[in-house]
Amino acid sequence: MLQFLLIYRRSPEPTGRTVQYVKVVPGSALKDYFNTPHAEPGQQQDGAASTATAPKQQEAASARQQDAPVTGGGGSPKQQPPPPPVGEPTDAARPETCNFLNAIFRFLFRELRDTPAVRHWLTKKIKVEFEELLLTKTAGRLLEGLSLRDISLGNSLPVFKTAKLMKPVHLNEDGMSEELNFEVDIEYNGGFHLAIDVELVFGKSAYLFVKMRRVVGKLRLQFTRMPFSHWSFSFLEDPLVDFEVKSQFEGRPLPQLTSIIVNQLKRVIKKKHTLPNYKIR
Structure with a gap:
């Protein structure tokens, strides 16, 4: 008994663990989502025309069935099920609503909007944009420096109206996507706006107020592993952008400065965030 107790007094040694690599395999529903062919606009119009003629064909078929004699020993005739509607898009081909994403993002925005970490990160990004703006020829002729006085993130985030998977999806041998485009x-x-102190080239200073009133457009949201894992977003075409810009120099508006800022902001969106241009993130 004593020897038995001495044996079990020792601390048990942990069993060795081997590293296991498990392949990630998509489920059947996800495979259907990836492999459903994308309907071209011409095909959708043909499908709509077929849908319009389908009820007439169905009525004619039912009339022929009623006129046909009943055979086979007095049994009730078996009615054929109606054919499925032609031309209706499948669930995988329809644009998807993003209400659940909008609700989650709105909740997170309310919690994180005024935190020091978010404001510090955003301030750093804006200062980088200021430095690039000063390097342009047009702004460099008038502006000597830009400093951020105040920033407001507005009262909401962009709203995702609909999303659609862009086909075809390139899959590897395991059926997993190497690139996803939405x-x-x-x-x-939302009313995002900035208050900026401007140093002019002739030693004077001015005040600038920039507000983003409205943005409407189509984005390409991309997740890819080629040539390395990254994601990006960019407008598919020039978006509708409405800025409100006010400038003040010695108590008076400065239209020249206002025009320069508006044109530079629109140029940045076109050169950095509209296809074929995008920023890897």
């Missing part, structure tokens, strides 16, 4: 309709009316 077409997303967005709209923004």
